[in-house]
Amino acid sequence: MMLGEDLSFEVNRCISCGACNIVCPLFIVTGFQETAGPRARLRLLSMVNTGALEFSVEFLEYLYDCMSCGKCNEACPVELKISDLIVKVREFFIGQGYVPPFNIVQLPRKVKDSNSFFGDSQAKGVWLPPDFKPEKASILYYAGCWAQEYPEIPLSSFELIKRVEGNVTTLGYEEPCSGRILEMAGYSDVVEEIRPRLVERVREVSPEKVVSSCSVSVRAFKFMGLEATSLSNFLLEALRSGKIKLKQPIRLRKHKVSVIPSCQSEWEAKEIVEMVEGENFTELPDWACCDCGAVLSSLLDGSSFNKWAERVLKEAKERQVNVLVVEEPSCFGLITKYINENKVKGIKIIPLSQFILNRT
Amino acid sequence: MEELVGKLEGILGEGEVLTDEISLASYSYDASGYIYRPEVVIRPGNIDELTEVVKVLMDYRVPITPRGAGTSLVGGPLPVNGGAVIDLQMLNEVLEVDEDQGIVQVEAGVKVAELNELIDGRFMPINPDGTGSSTIGGLAAEDAASPLSSVYGTVKDLILGMEVLLPNGDLVSLDGPVNRSRRNLIDLLIGSEGTLGIVTSVTLKLPTEPEERMAYEITFNDLMDAMSLAEEMEKAGIRQAAFEVYHNLGLVMGSAETEAVGYLEIMGPPECVNAWDSRIRELSNRVGVTSINPIDPYEADTIWKERAKIYEVAKATKSALKVGSFKVSPSSTRDFVQEVDRTSNRMKLKSISVINPLLGWVIAILLHKRSESKEVERAEKGMSEIVRISNNMESSMGYGLGVGINRISADIDEGFVQIYSAIKRSFDPYWLFNPGKLIERD
Numbered sequence A: 001m002m003l004g005e006d007l008s009f010e011v012n013r014c015i016s017c018g019a020c021n022i023v024c025p026l027f028i029v030t031g032f033q034e035t036a037g038p039r040a041r042l043r044l045l046s047m048v049n050t051g052a053l054e055f056s057v058e059f060l061e062y063l064y065d066c067m068s069c070g071k072c073n074e075a076c077p078v079e080l081k082i083s084d085l086i087v088k089v090r091e092f093f094i095g096q097g098y099v100p101p102f103n104i105v106q107l108p109r110k111v112k113d114s115n116s117f118f119g120d121s122q123a124k125g126v127w128l129p130p131d132f133k134p135e136k137a138s139i140l141y142y143a144g145c146w147a148q149e150y151p152e153i154p155l156s157s158f159e160l161i162k163r164v165e166g167n168v169t170t171l172g173y174e175e176p177c178s179g180r181i182l183e184m185a186g187y188s189d190v191v192e193e194i195r196p197r198l199v200e201r202v203r204e205v206s207p208e209k210v211v212s213s214c215s216v217s218v219r220a221f222k223f224m225g226l227e228a229t230s231l232s233n234f235l236l237e238a239l240r241s242g243k244i245k246l247k248q249p250i251r252l253r254k255h256k257v258s259v260i261p262s263c264q265s266e267w268e269a270k271e272i273v274e275m276v277e278g279e280n281f282t283e284l285p286d287w288a289c290c291d292c293g294a295v296l297s298s299l300l301d302g303s304s305f306n307k308w309a310e311r312v313l314k315e316a317k318e319r320q321v322n323v324l325v326v327e328e329p330s331c332f333g334l335i336t337k338y339i340n341e342n343k344v345k346g347i348k349i350i351p352l353s354q355f356i357l358n359r360t
Numbered sequence B: 001m002e003e004l005v006g007k008l009e010g011i012l013g014e015g016e017v018l019t020d021e022i023s024l025a026s027y028s029y030d031a032s033g034y035i036y037r038p039e040v041v042i043r044p045g046n047i048d049e050l051t052e053v054v055k056v057l058m059d060y061r062v063p064i065t066p067r068g069a070g071t072s073l074v075g076g077p078l079p080v081n082g083g084a085v086i087d088l089q090m091l092n093e094v095l096e097v098d099e100d101q102g103i104v105q106v107e108a109g110v111k112v113a114e115l116n117e118l119i120d121g122r123f124m125p126i127n128p129d130g131t132g133s134s135t136i137g138g139l140a141a142e143d144a145a146s147p148l149s150s151v152y153g154t155v156k157d158l159i160l161g162m163e164v165l166l167p168n169g170d171l172v173s174l175d176g177p178v179n180r181s182r183r184n185l186i187d188l189l190i191g192s193e194g195t196l197g198i199v200t201s202v203t204l205k206l207p208t209e210p211e212e213r214m215a216y217e218i219t220f221n222d223l224m225d226a227m228s229l230a231e232e233m234e235k236a237g238i239r240q241a242a243f244e245v246y247h248n249l250g251l252v253m254g255s256a257e258t259e260a261v262g263y264l265e266i267m268g269p270p271e272c273v274n275a276w277d278s279r280i281r282e283l284s285n286r287v288g289v290t291s292i293n294p295i296d297p298y299e300a301d302t303i304w305k306e307r308a309k310i311y312e313v314a315k316a317t318k319s320a321l322k323v324g325s326f327k328v329s330p331s332s333t334r335d336f337v338q339e340v341d342r343t344s345n346r347m348k349l350k351s352i353s354v355i356n357p358l359l360g361w362v363i364a365i366l367l368h369k370r371s372e373s374k375e376v377e378r379a380e381k382g383m384s385e386i387v388r389i390s391n392n393m394e395s396s397m398g399y400g401l402g403v404g405i406n407r408i409s410a411d412i413d414e415g416f417v418q419i420y421s422a423i424k425r426s427f428d429p430y431w432l433f434n435p436g437k438l439i440e441r442d
């Protein structure tokens, strides 16, 4: 038994019913291809475990080729946390000395060198003045890796938080990675190594609360015992309590708006956009969520993410959506890339923070 | 093989003809625990593609195994002789919806969850695996049953017509007003487990949701009491929407000493349901049940629709399930269940039997740890033993779930095998449609 006793036991608990498949974004967008769903991952793992299927480079890559949305965690009638289990399996194989796909192996070094998986050490604070230094504040805005690619996201987010709470700071050029993407990739040992740096930087500003653009990072701050919330959650509360006031929207007739929330959130983004847009809002299917987890599959050959994006945009067009609000910076980045590369027309995508700021 | 794959790709384009190890492995299992790997997986996007693909495969004399969602508990969609698996889930168009009549026509890959969404106030009462993921094609092929089958029957009772692709490549329609002879043909194809043809579309009538419902949990000291209660209720004219009795449930879950726990649901107009309610309590007293308690109909829903009790057992015991489904005469139900107990004891495995007294339907479940190969072997051996015993007791295998790999042989049922083989040969002379299922080749 290749996987060792504990993991084998968990993997073998799967009763193979397929309940996890019908909630899986990749299973759905591939036209229900069994290979793409969580059931296949568990069943194939159990075959690899007994030697019925060869353990190969392709198999290891396959274990990373998912949207990491976590929907299967909730779907299992025998309460297997499938997505979490697959992360543990990735960790196990790395621990055994197996080497994950190329772009994934690069992650720990990039994060250690540059605080971001882009691997560019000077870029994280580009949206801030060159001489920016973090100060003590009650709210810490955590910008995340993608801030450097799309400065309009941290700028609009920071501005909104400032309007609500005033006393806000951010970690700037030296903002360490929260490590969530490494954790999902199976590098929990590297996370242990880098997290003290994050703890230290956060302590220096001693915030009461962290508001994070990167919704997968919220979990990392909670582990540190800090009160942490996603930007969407923060904005929703601010809208509800009237701390952010919206201009009366101009209701255009041919204007349809939808949203891609983070898979980690509790659908706050949906509520926000519905609140703002009223009748112009329309919903996408439940599986149309995406965040930093999708980055892992995009680091492979990208075909799975592209299939997902193609189908989401198709669903949006079928609903006559011409504005698509995206909660997560990483998802915004990946979709923007897809739209540019494939020259998709007729749909404008906009980050959640900017969508709100434009209406205040 | 290469030439064949080339031709198939010529029809479907690349990407839907799968031959890599990982894809082949992911079409090698269903929910039964058996593993058989196909040589090629084919995923047609519409009925025309399917038809062309089947013609090519027949020319090359390649065994063809149709597959829906792969939730079969008997290895139905597994290619025991190798060859091609055809994944039908992309045939998922809803062709027609008649809201007034409650009649829908859908392609074979449409899933139960989707059927439930088609018409407000109507639903698909046969949701065999409970999650809504199985396909109507799979349901038709297995003539699937559910706990609600006491009132709604099996899938064949909902199906009005269908379209089928035959092994000779002809696509035939059995839709439209039904006369006796057409009905006979429809009934022959339903439950044929993909051995005679591939169902491409189905027309079915969805029933309306009931007006009023009541549900109970009843415990019994003796399984016979449950049988008598069902009989008494029937005599009293009480419509039992579902009555399922779980034998050994308490034992396996480590709780009660009662021999059996039953879940009963009645449904209908409020006047009837209320009158039946007091009658049921009276009858329960007379029969001598240990307890009877009303439960929330929503809880009953999870028991029927989500197969909650079965999943609870799998969860609590962290076990896989080896499942066999049998139709038993009321007088021998008790003996049959005892035989299941004896066999599981001998195999050192825990077992649960789920009994629907009214239908004489018994699902025997052997619990085993999949991580222990010895237990897996004992479970398989135990189930074959139960199949053998069922035959001696004049019960028949395969109500609902289908027969699949367990195959009926001439020494089990000579008449059936003789006639079915003749039919099979006339439909499929080269024996290429789902070989190794339902009957032993004579």
Ligand SMILES: Cc1cc2nc3c(=O)[nH]c(=O)nc-3n(C[C@H](O)[C@H](O)[C@H](O)COP(=O)(O)OP(=O)(O)OC[C@H]3O[C@@H](n4cnc5c(N)ncnc54)[C@H](O)[C@@H]3O)c2cc1C
Pocket (backbone or CB within 6 Å): A016, A017, B030, B031, B065, B066, B067, B068, B069, B070, B071, B072, B073, B075, B076, B077, B078, B088, B108, B128, B129, B130, B133, B134, B135, B136, B137, B138, B139, B140, B141, B142, B143, B144, B145, B146, B147, B193, B194, B195, B197, B198, B199, B200, B307, B310, B399, B400, B401, B402, B434, B437
């Ligand atoms: C927990 C659990 C509980 C279950 N309880 C029940 C139950 O109570 N009652 C019950 O009846 N079943 C039950 N099942 C079994 C299963 O859900 C049913 O047999 C279901 O009908 C299979 O549908 P599918 O789409 O998954 O078909 P598959 O499993 O893919 O295939 C089933 C069979 O149908 C054939 N087939 C599939 N599609 C077609 C087609 N279009 N044309 C021709 N042949 C085709 C296949 O070759 C195979 O032989 C249960 C399963 C699980 C996991």
